[in-house]
Structure formats: C-alpha cells, structure tokens
Amino acid sequence: MGGIGKTTLAEVVYMEVRNTFESCCFLQDVREKIEKKGKESVRNEFLSILLKEKEIRIDTPFIRERLNNIRVIVVLDDVNDPEQVDRMGVKDFGDGSKIILTSRDRQVLKNGGATQIHKVEELNPKYSLQLFSITAFKQLNPSVDFLYLSYEFVWLAHGSPLALKILGAKLYSKSIEEWKSEVEKISMHDMLEEMGKDIVDQESKYPEERKRLWNPKDVYQVLNNNKGTVRTEGINFGMYQVDNSQLSPTCFENMSNLRYVKSEVTWSWTEKPPTNGVDIDIVYLPNELRYLEWSYYPFKSLPLNFNPKNLVVLKLQDGNMEQLWNEDFQDLVNLREIDVSFSKKLRKIPNLLGAINLKSLDCSWCESSVEISELPNMLHYLNLSFTRIEKVPDSIEHLETLDLSCCPIAKFSKTPRNLRELRMTECNSLKSLSELPPDLMYLNANDCMSLESVSFTDRTFHSFGGESDLFMVFSNCFSLNQDSIDNIEANAMLNIQSLSEKWASRYYKEFSPDPLPKLICCFLGNKISANRFENHSMNSSLNLKIAPSGRSGSRVLVFAICLVADLTDSGRIEDLEFICEYQLVAASGSDGGFGEYKSELFCEAKHWTNGIFMGDHAYILCGKDMVREDKNYEEASFQFCIKHSTFNEEEYIEVKKCGVDVIYVDAERCTITDVMRCDKSNHNFNSQEDANTEEPHHHSATETSTRRSKRHRITETRTRRSNRHRVTGDWNLEIHLLLYYI
Known part of the structure; x- marks a missing residue:
C-alpha cells in the first residue's frame, strides 16, 4: 500500500545509523526514477554516490573490488521488481553492509533476497x-x-x-x-493510475479485445498466438517475459489501429544479454504507428509494405536490422527522432531527405555502417560514433551536436555553422578541423594523433553568448602545428574577453558572480605565450602589479590563467581539480585592504573524455571565482596546484609553469577599457623575454603506441544516451501529447 509510512520508517533507521558506515545512500522512489531515467542511469548515479566519484559504471575497471572493500548502508525505496535490487550491485558490497528495501509487494522482497521482512501496518x-x-x-x-x-x-x-x-x-x-x-x-x-489499469482490464476479460496492453503475460498471449485485433491501440511492456526470438513475423497483422509500441529488454548484468536475431523479415506493421521503440528488434528490416507516414519516434536500439527501408521510400514527414544505436548489422543509413522534421539521429556503435546518405538540413543531433563512416553529408547546416568519436573520418568538407558540441575522440585519420564556428561550446579532440591543423571562423562581429561552459580539449594531439596551437590559444582568450563583459554586468546585477560558466582549454605543449600572458613564471606561483584604473567609476578584474603540467598517468581530465589561491592587496589608504580568494575549477561529468594524458599539456582556465570587484588593488599574488582525486586517494601534481592575464572591465558601461588590452599581436616581443622555451616531447611514436595499447578502452555502455537529447522542446511536447491521447 502506498503512503503507509514505509519510506518514513526506513529513513528514520537510516539517519540513526548511517554515520557508523563507511558510505551510505538513500535512493528514494526507485520505481519512478527507473521509469523516468532508465535502469543504467539510476544504477550509475547510485554507484557514484556510494563511491564518491563521478561517472561510475558497473563495468568500470575494479568496480566490484572497490565495492567489496567498503561497508555501506543503503536504502532502496519503492522497489517493484527484484531485478532492480540485483542491478544495483548489492551482491558486491563489503562484509557488514546493510541493505534496506521498501516495496508494496512482499514477494518482491522475498525474491530480492530480504532476510527479514517487516510489514508496516495501517494506523488504527x-x-x-x-x-x-x-x-x-x-x-x-x-x-x-x-x-x-x-x-x-x-x-x-x-x-x-x-x-x-x-x-x-x-x-x-x-x-x-x-x-x-x-x-x-x-x-x-496512486488511485488514478491503478484505476486506469483496472478500467483497461475491465474492458474485456480477453486481452486482445482491450485498447491497451501493459501486462507482460497479456502481451505474450496476444503476440505469440497472433490474437491481436483492431481494438488494440497501444502496447507497453518489458521483453524479459516475452522471448523476442519466438515472435511471429505476423504478430501485428490484425492490429491495424496500433499507434504505440514500447518494448524494452531488461536483463541483469549477471546474465547474458538476450539474443536478437531470427533472420527473417517481419510481414506487417500498421501504418497508424506513431511511436515504435523496440530494444533488440529481432527482424532484418521494417516491413516492405509499412508506410511510416505517421511515425514520430523510431527507436530500435541493439536491433538485428540490416536495413530500415528501401531507398526510394520518402514518406517520413512526421518523423522527429531515430535511434538505431548498437545495431551492429546495419550497413547503411537510408536517404532521410524526406524526413524534413527530423531533429535527432543516433547511429552510434553501428559497426557495419560505412555509408550515410543525404540528411535533412534541420537535423539538430547526429551521433555516428564507433561506425565506419568516412564522410558526413553537407546537408547538416543547422546541426547543433555532432559525435564522430572513433570514426575513420579525415576532414570535414563543411563544418555546420550552428554547431555547439563536437566530439572527435580517437579519430586517428583526422588531419584537419577548419573554420570551426563561433558558437562551438564543446570540442573534444582527445587522442586525434594525426590532427595537424585547427582554425576558427572570423569572430570580429561575433560576441560569445556566455550561458554555458566552454570546454575544448586537444590532449595527445601530437601532430598539431604551431599555427594551430596559436589559433586555439587566441580563440580561448577571445572567449574570455567576450565573457568578461557579461560577467562584470551580472556581477553587479545579481550581487554575486553566480551562476557563471567556466572555460577550460587543453592542448599539448610546455610553452606559455608571453604575447597573451605577460605575467608568467617558471614555477607554480607568481606576483603581478594591477594597473591603476584612471577612471572614477568602478571596474571588475577578471583573471585568465595558463598552467603547464605533466599529467601522464594521472587519469581523465574530469578527475582533476585546478586550484588557484590568490591574494589582492589594495593601495595604502584605500578602502580595499587585503583580500584572500580561492578558485577551484573542475570538469563536469558530461565532459567525460576517457583519455589518459601523455607528456606536458597547457591549460587555459577561467571561472566565476576569478572575477572580483576592483577595490583599488595594486598587487596580486597567485599560487597554483592540480589535485588528482580518486575514490579514497588524493595526490597533488606539480605545476611546472604558470601565467596570468588581467582583464579590466568598466563595470558601469560593461565594456573592456583602454587599459585592459591593446592588440598585443602588433607588439614586438623579444624571444629572449619568453622564458618558456619549448622543450622536446618525451614520447616517441613507438612509445606512444605502446602506452596507448595499455589504456582502458571505452566499453559498450549505454551511458552515451544520457546526454544526447539536445533538441528543441517543441517536438518532445508533441510526443508527450501523442502518448497521452492514444
């Protein structure tokens, strides 16, 4: 029974004893969270909380050993399937761990391995x-x-x-x-939900005569015995009770009014994944279908006589398809989303020019795919990672997110002008990234070892939006020429300058620099440009002078920093925390006095790179804690370090060189003042002044190859789906309305 007090009692016990355990987690509303986020996402979140580390997955190396070494207490609240307990990895917890389950079904607790069961009675x-x-x-x-x-x-x-x-x-x-x-x-x-299901069940004692099928047993009976009728409009079920391989090619033949099909295959990580191949073609799908989601789709293609004119969403992850439909078929006007990820037999992505409203296409891990035809120009999201596709169509000018990780692509013929996210990790054939657009907020070119040249479009008349983090990584790009490194540096500093005005304006309007984005840029090298960082040092600290204002109004100081460090074998960039402690000293007799501040910059989980650094890298950084009101300060001192954190260990990495650039912003007019900057490119800097002489890289090509062979490779996880929906909200609303009305 819902609302009887199970959660409240469990929480009281949990709060009473949690401090006596090494780690703890109260995971509330498990049933609801899984329905909304999916099993993989909930489990990853749960393990990350327990191990106090971001982006943990069950297949992370040594994860089970780490779980086995800690004594934990966890509460899994509102569990409705014993398999949910298994998936959380509870069998790997250390000795003395306690797991508290709450459920409305006593049998779920028994099957989930509960050793003691307490029934919460109703109040008298x-x-x-x-x-x-x-x-x-x-x-x-x-x-x-x-x-x-x-x-x-x-x-x-x-x-x-x-x-x-x-x-x-x-x-x-x-x-x-x-x-x-x-x-x-x-x-x-919960009465409305239960009443709805009861009403559906009461339509008829025969499942085939009901409008909606949600009970797996009823679905099995209808599909396996070809008992579907014109009354069936929606099917929603998990395939763990229905064997995909036993389905008949004619199982939907009599359901001409079927509009909604959602079939998810659920299986425990301790089990083998289900088989998905029957090597036959399905005979019939109704043309009224609006939503088709079928994990481990067992057939070789969609039916030849299927007209997807009404289809809005098509999801066939891990499917057995070799093709979707014939090339001459173009009646796709309502289609908004296609996800065929992990369909390893799919050879070619068909011509989708007729899908004029398509916003999202995910073909990741379609390992047999070598060709993609024309795409509609309104597409916003495209994922071709881990395919064999060598060329991206030109008709993607409105694309906002593109993932080509581990593709054999050599170059772009044309970079989409609206692109905001670009993932190119381990594109070993990639040699050039040219004319990158000004709105690009995320670029990951980690381990693109053949990449030689990088350039950006002219931003003379463009102002950076500054509403989200800017993250650009060119780690282990050993072939980058100096002009490209200069372009990367110049782009980062131009973004910081543009951000500075917006930060200064918001600093005063909100009385606080929060919330502000941060900028992290990384590239191979051991040199700090004296052109861009006048104040630099050959160690981890430096002192500098603050230029006098020369104006009566207030101004804001923005500090951009550059660090050089060798992070070889230090882990992924999201395991790193860049720490800056700095002091500002005001002129004698002023009100500013003395200020001590600390900035801690780290990467969010969405910036996952899976990369291991090799050799010296430079980092250009700036964030909200580097923005301060100028109180007649005349001196500043800085101390830098890099912290590498794992589950139970912390180590500090030496900063070899550092540099700071001070950006002065007129807070009243929110424009960069004359004293802030002149065009340093016109100044002749003596090369002797730049103490940061380029040092040779310490890794030969053979050594690099050997080191890379030992790296942990990306496994076939489903976490790549969590961040992919960057499309506009309008069509999502249409889908929700569609599901409501059927």
Whole structure:
C-alpha cells in the first residue's frame, strides 16, 4: 500500500545509523526514477554516490573490488521488481553492509533476497483521527461540528498516514460545505493510475479485445498466438517475459489501429544479454504507428509494405536490422527522432531527405555502417560514433551536436555553422578541423594523433553568448602545428574577453558572480605565450602589479590563467581539480585592504573524455571565482596546484609553469577599457623575454603506441544516451501529447 509510512520508517533507521558506515545512500522512489531515467542511469548515479566519484559504471575497471572493500548502508525505496535490487550491485558490497528495501509487494522482497521482512501496518482509527486532526485543525482532536465528517475522511484514508496528511492539509480552514464537497471527489495516492489499469482490464476479460496492453503475460498471449485485433491501440511492456526470438513475423497483422509500441529488454548484468536475431523479415506493421521503440528488434528490416507516414519516434536500439527501408521510400514527414544505436548489422543509413522534421539521429556503435546518405538540413543531433563512416553529408547546416568519436573520418568538407558540441575522440585519420564556428561550446579532440591543423571562423562581429561552459580539449594531439596551437590559444582568450563583459554586468546585477560558466582549454605543449600572458613564471606561483584604473567609476578584474603540467598517468581530465589561491592587496589608504580568494575549477561529468594524458599539456582556465570587484588593488599574488582525486586517494601534481592575464572591465558601461588590452599581436616581443622555451616531447611514436595499447578502452555502455537529447522542446511536447491521447 502506498503512503503507509514505509519510506518514513526506513529513513528514520537510516539517519540513526548511517554515520557508523563507511558510505551510505538513500535512493528514494526507485520505481519512478527507473521509469523516468532508465535502469543504467539510476544504477550509475547510485554507484557514484556510494563511491564518491563521478561517472561510475558497473563495468568500470575494479568496480566490484572497490565495492567489496567498503561497508555501506543503503536504502532502496519503492522497489517493484527484484531485478532492480540485483542491478544495483548489492551482491558486491563489503562484509557488514546493510541493505534496506521498501516495496508494496512482499514477494518482491522475498525474491530480492530480504532476510527479514517487516510489514508496516495501517494506523488504527484512533491514531488516524489524531494525525488527521493535527493537519486539519492544528490540534489533537477535531472540532465537534466536524467530527462526523472527520470520521468519513479517516475511513476513506484506510489508515494511510500520507493520505491522512494530504487530506488534512487540503481541508485546513475550509467550511463544512467545502468538506462535504471534497468527500465526493476525493482520490487516494496512486488511485488514478491503478484505476486506469483496472478500467483497461475491465474492458474485456480477453486481452486482445482491450485498447491497451501493459501486462507482460497479456502481451505474450496476444503476440505469440497472433490474437491481436483492431481494438488494440497501444502496447507497453518489458521483453524479459516475452522471448523476442519466438515472435511471429505476423504478430501485428490484425492490429491495424496500433499507434504505440514500447518494448524494452531488461536483463541483469549477471546474465547474458538476450539474443536478437531470427533472420527473417517481419510481414506487417500498421501504418497508424506513431511511436515504435523496440530494444533488440529481432527482424532484418521494417516491413516492405509499412508506410511510416505517421511515425514520430523510431527507436530500435541493439536491433538485428540490416536495413530500415528501401531507398526510394520518402514518406517520413512526421518523423522527429531515430535511434538505431548498437545495431551492429546495419550497413547503411537510408536517404532521410524526406524526413524534413527530423531533429535527432543516433547511429552510434553501428559497426557495419560505412555509408550515410543525404540528411535533412534541420537535423539538430547526429551521433555516428564507433561506425565506419568516412564522410558526413553537407546537408547538416543547422546541426547543433555532432559525435564522430572513433570514426575513420579525415576532414570535414563543411563544418555546420550552428554547431555547439563536437566530439572527435580517437579519430586517428583526422588531419584537419577548419573554420570551426563561433558558437562551438564543446570540442573534444582527445587522442586525434594525426590532427595537424585547427582554425576558427572570423569572430570580429561575433560576441560569445556566455550561458554555458566552454570546454575544448586537444590532449595527445601530437601532430598539431604551431599555427594551430596559436589559433586555439587566441580563440580561448577571445572567449574570455567576450565573457568578461557579461560577467562584470551580472556581477553587479545579481550581487554575486553566480551562476557563471567556466572555460577550460587543453592542448599539448610546455610553452606559455608571453604575447597573451605577460605575467608568467617558471614555477607554480607568481606576483603581478594591477594597473591603476584612471577612471572614477568602478571596474571588475577578471583573471585568465595558463598552467603547464605533466599529467601522464594521472587519469581523465574530469578527475582533476585546478586550484588557484590568490591574494589582492589594495593601495595604502584605500578602502580595499587585503583580500584572500580561492578558485577551484573542475570538469563536469558530461565532459567525460576517457583519455589518459601523455607528456606536458597547457591549460587555459577561467571561472566565476576569478572575477572580483576592483577595490583599488595594486598587487596580486597567485599560487597554483592540480589535485588528482580518486575514490579514497588524493595526490597533488606539480605545476611546472604558470601565467596570468588581467582583464579590466568598466563595470558601469560593461565594456573592456583602454587599459585592459591593446592588440598585443602588433607588439614586438623579444624571444629572449619568453622564458618558456619549448622543450622536446618525451614520447616517441613507438612509445606512444605502446602506452596507448595499455589504456582502458571505452566499453559498450549505454551511458552515451544520457546526454544526447539536445533538441528543441517543441517536438518532445508533441510526443508527450501523442502518448497521452492514444
């Protein structure tokens, strides 16, 4: 029973003893979280909390050994399937660990391995009335005039504490007439959902005569025996109880009004994944289909006679298809999303020019795919990672997110002008990235070892939006020429300059620099440009002078920093924390005095690179903690370090060189002042002044290859799906409405 107090009791026990364990986690609403986020995402979140490390997955190396070495207490709240318990990795917890489960189904607890089961009883009438009175009257007993009605609501609540509190709060300070009206329309916790399923089940005792099928047993009976009828409009079920390989090619033949099919295959990580090949073609799918999601789709293609004119969403992850449809078929006007990821037999992506409203296409890990035909120019998201595709069509001018990781692509013929995210990790054939667009916020070219040249479009008339982080990584790009490194540096500094004005404006309008984006740029090398960082040092600290304002108004100081460090074998960039401690000293006699500050910059989980650094790299960094109001400061001192954190260890990495550039922003006009910067490219800097003489890289090509062979490779995880939906909200709304109305 929902709302009986299971969660509350579990939370009391958990809070009482959690400090006696090495790690703890209270995972509330497991059932709901899995329905919304998916099993993989919830499990990864759960393990990350326990191990106190971002982006943990069950297949992360040594994960089970690490779990086995800690004593934990966890609460898995509202579990409705014993398989959910197994998937959380509880069998790997260390000795003395405690797992508390709450569920509405006693059998789930038994099957989930519970050694002790406690049934939470309903409140008796006496305590029910007291709880109801406390929320409805703010006293222990009801008013005399409301006594009879109070007993009615207590009876309706059936001893559920949650229902009693919701009812009492809703009726507080209401009149008797309003109480009487509420009796007529009251609904209990979860009642609408259960009533909906009951109504569907009551349509007929025969599943094939119902409009919607959600019970796996009913689905199995209808599909395996070809009992579908024109009454069936929607099917939603998990395939763990229905064998994909036993489905008949004609299983949907009589369901001409079927609009919605969602079939997810669920299996424990301790089991083998289900098979998905029957090497036959499906005979029929109804043309009324709007939504088709079928994990481990077992057939070789979609039916030849299927007309997807009404189809809005097509998801066939891990499918057995060799092709989707014939090339001459173009009636795809309503299609918004296609996901055929991990369909390893799919050879070619068909011509999609007819899908004029398509926003998202995911073909990642389609290992047999070598060709992609024309795409509609309104496409926003495209994922071709881990395919054999060598060329991207030109018709993607509105693309916002592109993932080509581990593709044999050599260069772009044309970079989409609206591109905001580009992932190119381990593109070993890539030699050139030219004319990168000004709105590009995320670029990951980690381990593109053949990449020689990088250039950006002219940004003379463009101002950076500054609403999200800017993240550009060119780690282990050993072939980059000096002009390209100069372009990368110049682009980073131009972004910081553009951001500075916006930061200064928001600093005063919001009385705080939060929330502000950060900028992280990384590339191979051991040189700090004196052109861009006048203040530089051959170690991890430096002092500098602050230029006098020369104006009566206030101004803001923005500090851009550059660090050089050898992070070989230090882990991924998201394991690193760049720490800057700095002091600002005001002129004597001014109100500024002395200020001590600390900035900690780190990468979010979405910036996952899977890369291991090799040799010296330079990092250009700037963030919200590097923005300060100028209180007549005249000197500044800086100390830098890099912290590498893992589950239970911390180590500090030496910063070999550092540089700081001060950007002065007129806070009143929010424009960069004359003293801030002149075009340093026109100055002749003596090469002797630049103490950062380029040193040779320490890795030969053979050594590099050997080191790379030992690296942990990306495994076939499903986490790549979590960040892919960067499309606009309009078509998502249409899908939600579609699901509601069918």
